[in-house]
Amino acid sequence: MQHTSFNFQAEHLRQLLDFSAIVNSSLEIEEIRKKTIDYSIKILDCQAGSLLLYDEYKNELYFDVAIGEKADKIKTIRLKLGEGIAGWVAQNRKPLVVNDVQNDPRFYKGADERSGFKTESMVCVPIINKGRLIGVLQAINKRNNLFTDYDAQLLGTISNQVAIAIENAKLYGELKETFYEIVFALADTIEKRDPYTGGHTKRVMDYCIAIANQMGLDKDEIEKLKLSAILHDIGKIGIRDSILLKEDKLSEEEYLAIQNHTIYGAEILKHVKKLEKIIPGVKYHHEKFDGSGYPEKLKKEEIPLIARIIAVADTFDAMTTDRPYRRGLSFEFALKELKNKAGTQFDPQIVDHLIEAFRKGELIK
Numbered sequence: 001m002q003h004t005s006f007n008f009q010a011e012h013l014r015q016l017l018d019f020s021a022i023v024n025s026s027l028e029i030e031e032i033r034k035k036t037i038d039y040s041i042k043i044l045d046c047q048a049g050s051l052l053l054y055d056e057y058k059n060e061l062y063f064d065v066a067i068g069e070k071a072d073k074i075k076t077i078r079l080k081l082g083e084g085i086a087g088w089v090a091q092n093r094k095p096l097v098v099n100d101v102q103n104d105p106r107f108y109k110g111a112d113e114r115s116g117f118k119t120e121s122m123v124c125v126p127i128i129n130k131g132r133l134i135g136v137l138q139a140i141n142k143r144n145n146l147f148t149d150y151d152a153q154l155l156g157t158i159s160n161q162v163a164i165a166i167e168n169a170k171l172y173g174e175l176k177e178t179f180y181e182i183v184f185a186l187a188d189t190i191e192k193r194d195p196y197t198g199g200h201t202k203r204v205m206d207y208c209i210a211i212a213n214q215m216g217l218d219k220d221e222i223e224k225l226k227l228s229a230i231l232h233d234i235g236k237i238g239i240r241d242s243i244l245l246k247e248d249k250l251s252e253e254e255y256l257a258i259q260n261h262t263i264y265g266a267e268i269l270k271h272v273k274k275l276e277k278i279i280p281g282v283k284y285h286h287e288k289f290d291g292s293g294y295p296e297k298l299k300k301e302e303i304p305l306i307a308r309i310i311a312v313a314d315t316f317d318a319m320t321t322d323r324p325y326r327r328g329l330s331f332e333f334a335l336k337e338l339k340n341k342a343g344t345q346f347d348p349q350i351v352d353h354l355i356e357a358f359r360k361g362e363l364i365k
Contacts (some may be wrong), residue, residue, distance in 0.1 A: 029169040033065045036162045040139050043158070044123065044151050047141035051081070051162075052086050054133045061086055061136060077111055084108030085124050086136045093133065095125040095152040099142075125155045129163035136163070183230050193244060200317055205229040207313035207354065208357055210362045214353035225306045229283030232310050233280070235265025258339050259294045262286055276341040281306035285314060290344045300347075308347040312338065315346070331358060 037049040052061040061079045082091040088106050089096050099121045101107050112119055114191060120141050127134040137159050139151065187201040208229040212222045239261055243254045250258065266283040269275045284298060284307035291299030303311075319334040329337070335355050342348035355364055 024224055027167060029173065030168055032162060032165045036137065036158060037065050040137060040155060040158055044139040044147075044155055045143050045145075046118070046139045046147075047143065049140060050138045051127075051135060052090075052138070053135040054090060056133075061090055064135070070317075077114065079108060084111075085122060086138060089124045089126050090133060090136050093126045093128060095123070095156055097123045097147045097149060098151050099146045110319065121147050123151045125159045127159045127163045127166075129167045134163055134166060180230075183227065186234060187230050190233050193236075193241065200321065201230055201233070202318045204232065204310065204313045207316055207357075207363065208309050208356035210355045211309050211350060213362070214356050215350075222307075224277050225281065225309060227275065228278035228285075228306050229310055229313065231265065231269065231275075231278065232282050232285050233261065233265070234268055234316065235261035235263065237268075239265035259286070262295050265298060278306070280304035281310050283307070283309040287311070288340075288345045289347050293345075303347075310349055312346050312350045316354060331363060 024255070033051055037051055040049045041047075050063055051065040053064045054061055055078075058078075061081070063077055069161060079087045081087055085096060085098060085101070085104065085106050085108070087108070095295070098104050101119045101122050107119070107338060111117075119296065122138055122140050123142075124136060124138045127137055137155060139147070139155055142151070191200060205226055208225050210224060212225055217225070229270065236258075239258055243257055246254065262283050262285065266279045269279050269282060280352050283295070284303055287293035287296070287298045287303045288311075289300055289303070289308070291297050292305075316334055316338060320328045320331060322328045335351075335358060338346060338351045338354065342351040354363075
């Protein structure tokens with residue numbers, strides 16, 4: 001019997017170590033939350049689980065992740081601190097094991113009434129980091145047994161891990177948000193030089209993301225594309241206003257000068273190690289599919305994918321935006337023009353993906 005108990009606890013330790021490795025290797029809060037519930041259900045061998053986060057402004061708990069039968073129906077429920085078993089745990093900051101939930105006066109019946117799920121037993125623990133309440137973690141309906149204090153200890157260990165992981169992910173998210181704000185500020189310095197291109201950067205980024213979603217690109221590729229789209233014209237900071245803002249037709253010498261913005265952009269970004277991966281999109285977004293573009297006359301798949309995507313999105317925005325000397329084209333007409341130039345100026349598949357995004361209503365001016 002003692003040997004069986006040892007094996008049982010050793011398996012739990014292995015699972016907890018697996019969970020720790022997974023949540024601490026991720027900086028995506030949504031993934032951390034989902035894995036927390038998955039492992040809570042697995043380790044405690046129960047039917048369902050939920051993670052409620054604390055809204056300190058409203059002094060309420062709300063269901064952030066719930067897994068189990070009809071879990072989606074309870075995600076709109078909010079509990080005041082002290083309301084329900086979860087509210088009691090949050091208010092008192094103590095774990096609680098309840099094996100006869102229906103007869104416990106603290107139990108909030110609204111969740112069961114809304115979902116049609118019957119809660120019979122529960123272990124609930126607070127999620128606290130550096131003395132600050134983050135939320136509450138629940139495991140519901142132990143399979144073939146009752147919850148014990150040992151289960152509460154297991155869930156408490158998970159809670160401690162997720163508290164740290166959520167805090168790290170939150171800090172990373174704040175740093176990432178600041179980084180994007182700085183990147184947009186850099187792009188905005190270019191737009192401020194030309195009053196007729198306001199919003200161009202944001203629109204090109206949105207069109208690029210719409211194309212990427214149609215292509216099924218993964219998260220990392222979309223992130224790289226997004227940054228490259230924001231900074232695709234950063235090299236224009238090196239172009240004189242007399243050329244950049246000229247409304248008349250450019251001379252051959254001026255046209256060659258403005259082409260240098262792709263090279264200037266690549267040179268600027270070389271100084272930022274974390275942005276090295278987006279340089280191809282910045283440097284080659286004026287290459288053409290038939291090899292007649294600049295700066296290196298690359299053709300077809302020689303042109304990096306993110307550059308081919310930006311080329312389509314950039315041109316689409318230029319065609320549909322009002323300029324001092326002409327009105328912007330309608331989306332429908334601009335897409336026809338892009339289709340006519342597919343295979344020569346643009347990658348045909350990327351043009352098709354933009355058209356599909358338009359058909360699905362995913363392009364917003």
